[in-house]
Amino acid sequence: MVSRKVSRRRFVAGTAAASTAFVAAPFVRGAYAAGKLNVGFWDHWVPGANAATETLIKEWADKEKVEVQIDFITSQGNKLLLTTAAEAQAKSGHDILAMATFLPARYSEQLTPMNDVVEQLIKDNGKVNATVEYLGKIGGKWLAVPATVGSQMKGPCSRIDLMKDLAGIDIQAMYPAGAPPKADNWNLDTFLKAAEACHKGGKPFGIGLGTTSDSVDTIGAIFHAYGAVLVDAKGEIVVKNDQVRQALDYYKKLMAFLPPDVPSWDDSSNNKWLIAGQGALIMNPPSAWAVAKRDAPKVAEQCWTHGFPAGPKGRFGPFLPFFWGTWNFSKNQSAAKSLLAYLSQASSAEKMVAASGGYDLPSFEKLTTFKTWAEEGPPKGTLYHYPNPHNHQILSIAAAPAPHKIAEQIYTQGIATQMAVRYYKGEAMDKTLDWAAKEIEGFMRN
């Protein structure tokens, strides 16, 4: 290494010159002047769907001069859930994180309110459904922004041919592509008769009764259709009511026409049931149909996604929104809000929906008529009614309207499906209701 001795005079002259140059230099904005942003999004199961999100984020980042690090985190093996729990504990992590259904409520005290973002989005894109509001807005504060990516409906996906041949129901006539539904007669009685007919025909409906999401969402919608509530909005346990009894009686009849092993079904069981051509109907987002397009094209050509049957209290469809939340310990909250507003624009949502083949659903009223849903196929129009474009159904979530921390436990522990299975297996109605009441009582602790 060469060392050179610097004289005092030379040092003073050099320092003065450098200082002058520094003060006189114009401000040059760096490539990432607005800082860094670390985002964790749900890793989409549809190949290529992440790319749309990535492109949109890059567009925004280039415009806003923000350096963005994107992690796509899978929900397989509960990785996203575990990441969220770990970040909440460590009070460190992503600036934006995707959160499913009840998680904004679970972490309500650690999330930055998003009223400014969501209220503007509602002005631009129309109001959100009551379920999104129930899950995302607590105490007058929007805790997270309803996300397009990952949000889904779990309505019926029926086999056109089997429903026509075995149950005498023309699903396409009832839910015509490009037109409002003509489904006044599509109610729980018709549904039960169709289930019986398809069971007799050797192609039973594939409706799970395990404790995973698909099973819980389906029973949740049917409970709502009867007005059956386990815990009311005030947090009172109201299990022992006539509506719950009616819903359980209905399920008892329905279970007689379902495959015998439905109590052990998970979220993949119904998909396999449809794709393998075993049954005439499942309750699922269009993922099963999309896989069938690849693996069993003949089955896919006969699939039609449509609305739920109506019950005495109305027609309810299970809606599971994803949210994008920002921790209150995030270091760049203003950039996070700006990105979320950008990703929630109608044009961004349309790109995401297209990239996911119609699977993703925006939560805003004006964003349910993108051409993707009208054009996806085969058969063309199979997804037209998936986003509920004619507000034909009341979008709901199981365990609502209970306070969130109770509802979340009723949901994740599958209390309603367990009640149905217990009652079906011969347990007395009162005993089943007592069991449920006792279980729920345990969820009340603070």
Place this chain on the structure above:
Amino acid sequence: MADIAARGHISVTGDSRSSLHKLMQRKSTIAFLMALPLILLITLLVAYPAGYAVYLATLNKGMTRFVGLGNFDFLFGRDTFWMVVYQSCLFAITAVIFKAIIGFVVAHFVHNIPSKGQRKWRGMLLVPWVIPPAMSTLAWLWLFDPSYSAFNWIFEHIGLDRIAWLGETGWARFSVILVNVWIGAPFFMIMYLAALKSVPEQLYEAAAIDGATWWQRIWYVTLPMMRNIIAITALFSLIVTFANFDIVRVLTKGDPLNTTHIFGTWAFRVGIESGDIPLGATVSLFMVPILAVAATFILRDITKRGSEV
């Protein structure tokens, strides 16, 4: 192990370099320094999480205040919790007994194979144990699949009824135990095989001269010589089986009707999935006293026998 310090004398008045030199020459210091990475690793990966779990178990659901043993008290009043205790014991004890029996029998078979071909068999029989359990359990899930069970396909072809392997409580419990036995039996086999090889041949020869039958040779020679290995293996396996998570999680997720949940899966359901982390930590801590009692009895027995020898 002799310790230099016990014999020597450290000069307090001498220069510090010389005392440091002497300190570094002590065997105990060297042993401590060599074990230090492991101590740090255990502190970081075992002691800290265990301590943190105890801390979490003393908090309320919102993790905002100390509730002492309130969570434990709460669990004692829950039927589902007692069901999980019963199932965990049933799962662990049944699985360990079957693993021990199968491991013992197979170890004898392998021991009697001529040494030339024995290595191949040992390798093949260890396969279930060396495959990551989550992966092999997935293969079992396909065999038990509600709709496409390979077993049911065979049953149908031979005119038998289909079985709801994972849909009926009894069959679901049987299935999770079966998979655990399949994965864990090779561990018992290899441990017992090692023990069998260390039994002196002269003992069998002496027993044969005395006219001992095959059963008497097992009962009076083999078993007493293997007792400590059997006890240690059973204890180790009991701990691992009690703490199992992946098999139940992949196969049944605790269904049907929570009748296959064990401590690990129930703690995950309550703590992570349902958002009650303190209660989840409390559930997982319930394994500790049960295993501590089992460990005390088994290790006491081993120590007693050790001192008798």
